[in-house]
Amino acid sequence: MRTVAALLFLFTCLESFESSSATPVCTNGFTLINNKCLKLLNTPVNHKAAEISCSSFGATLVTVKNDHDNQAIATIVGSSTPLVWLGLYCFSSNSSQCLWDDESGSARSYNNFSSGFPLVALGQCVYYSTQGALTGKWLSAECESQRMAFVCELPTTFADNCLHNYNGYCYTFSSSPQTFIGAQSTCAQTCGNLASVHSPNENRYITTFAPQDYYYIGAIWKTDYSLRWMDGSAWDYNNIDPIYPNRYNYCLHMSTITTSGSGFWYGDDCSLSRKYVCKREAGVPCTTVPPPVTVRPSSTNPSNCNAGLLMSPGVFTSPNYPQNYFNNENCTYQLSTLGSYRITLKFSNFRTESNYDFVSVYDGPTTSSPSLGRYSGNIGSFYVSSSENNMLVTFTSDAGVVFQGFTARFYSVVHRS
Structure with a gap:
């Protein structure tokens, strides 16, 4: 005490x-425009590489919350490049499901998508056009294969x-x-x-x-x-x-x-x-030395089996955990985080019927994504990490012996170069 x-x-x-x-200033060679600090990087890269580059400054890819922000991108880019990535990732072709990298919410309240966009069939990342009839408009692109310049954003x-x-x-x-x-x-x-x-x-x-x-x-x-x-x-x-x-x-x-x-x-x-x-x-002289010197409860049974999209951070378990799961389980756990992060998944107390009941982890949103591992038996605790911002986990059991199963938590991790 x-x-x-x-x-x-x-x-x-x-x-x-x-x-x-x-007076507000910018650091790291950023330029003050519309009370934001912006930096154009002209080297064309995919969306993930752009996010990593921005994070090296402690920045995010540029976010746009109003017309002035939208115009600021045109100002910083000028005529130097026709397309730049935005810090926006769409989970569906609905602007309310397009989330900003700075975790400020969706693009529902303000966006400047071109007609017919967002269109996740073309890709879930979003870019900004700076030339021609589409100047200032936002469009969809594939995150990994497309390469373009980008603008990073810091606060003043x-x-x-x-x-x-x-x-x-x-x-x-x-x-x-x-x-x-x-x-x-x-x-x-x-x-x-x-x-x-x-x-x-x-x-x-x-x-x-x-x-x-x-x-x-x-x-x-x-x-x-x-x-x-x-x-x-x-x-x-x-x-x-x-x-x-x-x-x-x-x-x-x-x-x-x-x-x-x-x-x-x-x-x-x-x-x-x-x-x-x-x-x-910052900017305050140290003239005198000062004197020295509501938590959200977790669910008691957060199974989330077949619960749809689960946003980081979160917890999921085998059904009925910490009691034994049931025969013939077929669970899917779809894990996602914002576009600027990847996912780390930690399993605890992992115990299934060896060689019969399996947990499979995929580096992406579907079972056709690269496999990160297939697990069965009495393993205890272990980690699995994604390379992108989506991860799929499946759990299946047969008609035979049942065990306690597992509990798992997943959280977002900043891309590190």
């Missing part, structure tokens, strides 16, 4: 800094000499571990705090640039079970792993390990020493 009391005291002592009134920030400057804040990733209180005190020495995280894009930025490890972030689980950020900001985004929503002694860390829930947050013992992420306002 002493640790908890100390954390709550630190939380109540924290003071907010005034936002910088400096403020001028600062920090290495990792994103959306008005500077981030530092520690190389040596400390306890939660020690980490917060170290961050405070440079007028920062352990990082609060307020959007999928910010979460992805951290996982992109932080070396693979486990890092304290600035969240505490208070005695009333509410979650609060150490810097006093609003709790408006949550990425706690849905399969591990336990509070476990009041502190949270983030995984940046590709094979261990990269990007997810986990409850942790505050007295453990871990690496950590500091965050401070």
